Amino acid sequence: MKLTLKIWRQKGPNDKGQMVTYPIDNIDGDMSFLEMMDVLNNQLIESGDDPIAFDHDCREGICGMCSLYINGEAHGPDRGVTTCQLHMRKFSDGETIYIEPWRAKAFPVIKDLVVDRSSFDRIMASGGFVSVNTSGNTVDANAIPVPKADADNAFEAATCIGCGACVASCKNASAMLFVSAKVSQLALLPQGQVEAADRVLNMVKTMDEEGFGNCTNTGACEVECPKGISLENIARMNREYMSAMVK
Amino acid sequence: MSKSAILSSSIAKKYWMALTGLFLCLFLVGHLIGNLQLIFITGEEGKRAFNEYAHFMTHNPAIKALSYLTYFSIIFHSIDGIMLAIKNKKARPQNYAYNNPGANSSTPSRYMAVLGTLILVFICTHMANFWGKMHFDTIPLHTKTIEIPNEMGGEAQKVELYLTTKGDYVAAQQFEVRNETEFYVKDLDLKMGEGYKDLHGLVMSFFGQNKPGFDKNDLAPFAVILYMLAMATLGFHLWHGFSSAFQSVGVRVSSYKHPIEIAGKVFSVVVPGLFAIIPLIIYLF
Numbered sequence: 224m225k226l227t228l229k230i231w232r233q234k235g236p237n238d239k240g241q242m243v244t245y246p247i248d249n250i251d252g253d254m255s256f257l258e259m260m261d262v263l264n265n266q267l268i269e270s271g272d273d274p275i276a277f278d279h280d281c282r283e284g285i286c287g288m289c290s291l292y293i294n295g296e297a298h299g300p301d302r303g304v305t306t307c308q309l310h311m312r313k314f315s316d317g318e319t320i321y322i323e324p325w326r327a328k329a330f331p332v333i334k335d336l337v338v339d340r341s342s343f344d345r346i347m348a349s350g351g352f353v354s355v356n357t358s359g360n361t362v363d364a365n366a367i368p369v370p371k372a373d374a375d376n377a378f379e380a381a382t383c384i385g386c387g388a389c390v391a392s393c394k395n396a397s398a399m400l401f402v403s404a405k406v407s408q409l410a411l412l413p414q415g416q417v418e419a420a421d422r423v424l425n426m427v428k429t430m431d432e433e434g435f436g437n438c439t440n441t442g443a444c445e446v447e448c449p450k451g452i453s454l455e456n457i458a459r460m461n462r463e464y465m466s467a468m469v470k
Numbered sequence: 471m472s473k474s475a476i477l478s479s480s481i482a483k484k485y486w487m488a489l490t491g492l493f494l495c496l497f498l499v500g501h502l503i504g505n506l507q508l509i510f511i512t513g514e515e516g517k518r519a520f521n522e523y524a525h526f527m528t529h530n531p532a533i534k535a536l537s538y539l540t541y542f543s544i545i546f547h548s549i550d551g552i553m554l555a556i557k558n559k560k561a562r563p564q565n566y567a568y569n570n571p572g573a574n575s576s577t578p579s580r581y582m583a584v585l586g587t588l589i590l591v592f593i594c595t596h597m598a599n600f601w602g603k604m605h606f607d608t609i610p611l612h613t614k615t616i617e618i619p620n621e622m623g624g625e626a627q628k629v630e631l632y633l634t635t636k637g638d639y640v641a642a643q644q645f646e647v648r649n650e651t652e653f654y655v656k657d658l659d660l661k662m663g664e665g666y667k668d669l670h671g672l673v674m675s676f677f678g679q680n681k682p683g684f685d686k687n688d689l690a691p692f693a694v695i696l697y698m699l700a701m702a703t704l705g706f707h708l709w710h711g712f713s714s715a716f717q718s719v720g721v722r723v724s725s726y727k728h729p730i731e732i733a734g735k736v737f738s739v740v741v742p743g744l745f746a747i748i749p750l751i752i753y754l755f
Binding site (some may be wrong): 229231237242260292295296300321323325326327328329392394396397399406418424427428430434435436437438439440441442445446447454455458460461462463464465468 | 474476477479480481482483484485490499557558560561562563564565566568569570571573575576579580582710713714717718719720721722723724727
């Protein structure tokens, strides 16, 4: 498979950056997208060029480390997968592929395709936790009865891997899907009730302060989310926020 | 929490967008029912029904309170929308070199601010053309011309009558009009009643091209086309906005999601659609 790659190159946070074209040949359809990037980087290193920086870790689709905005979509054209699980057979021979970093004020570019997603960590630190007893007589979490539907919804929300595809896809660079998943996974369970009101208020406050946009309910985040996190979580967060506001 | 969050937080801003938007949807339904009288009731009866309705809408205290709520909603919805759009623009200082938003979202959902701005421009022109004239301008009063046959032969005598707010007709030549709508006995400070502003005639000559019995208007086809385009814009805005409002206030949960979305799509087609055919019917018939 022969491809033309148009890739964002940026030397550092303060560099202006630009799209650079790289032709590449002999790409196998069974390669993952990141393996294709590895091949390109090997070629760049061999020719003495600076390899392209991109985030990756588990390459099993569960760590949330890989990103990449491929041909105008977060994690590329496939659905329900991260970039590491996207295969080159989804592209056709001779195709031009655009590869860019997540674009958001709250996700500044560190180098090339790597962005700083620590704004997500700060949102989590502001409320994405529950209080637990650490005095030694900890109660087994499974001893607390939870309705099946709530447990399922909480689990589905908890599958969010925090990759930031929702922010990247959103026309407003909004983090609502991420924050709502984190609010939901705790708000749905009895253990999450103690801090429920403070959690949603503080997480939304931090989200706003970090410079993420607002939700226009376009639903782009839900479509592009590799874990299929539902917009219903945003509706739930809106309810949680309303009840926390009147408390 | 700080009280300012009720206005400034991203989620609270969306509540206000949703609540003012849904209230304006209710307003649209009321406005539409009023407008439909223009095409469903014809002749003098239709003219009377519409002018009496217009008089009621501008004089009833309860309606007045609702109208202030409507003005407030339009202004708040616009300002809040502009503030949201500015914040959203700032959230992505650098755009993608290549983007494919059509793969994951509907076109109207991505252009709500643009559609909303166009609707605001329409509302301004619409209010200048009708609301402003009804409230502040001197416009002709509701009159009816009857012919009294000349029993001696020869031409029939034409008599112009005013419709009064008491529901009866009085001969126009006996009175003079003061303060836009009040009938006074000529040369006396004796108020005999009040008439109706002829908003019906204003609308008919605005959208009807040189209709017999109404003011001449060569620009009517443009008015009809622009009005219909404005209604199409409104339709696109509502196509996303109606169900989006329910999402913003948190009631679009799985069991209601489908019915709310269907209701939103039906509303966005039916309401602007019915608004749009009214001037077309006036123009054509």
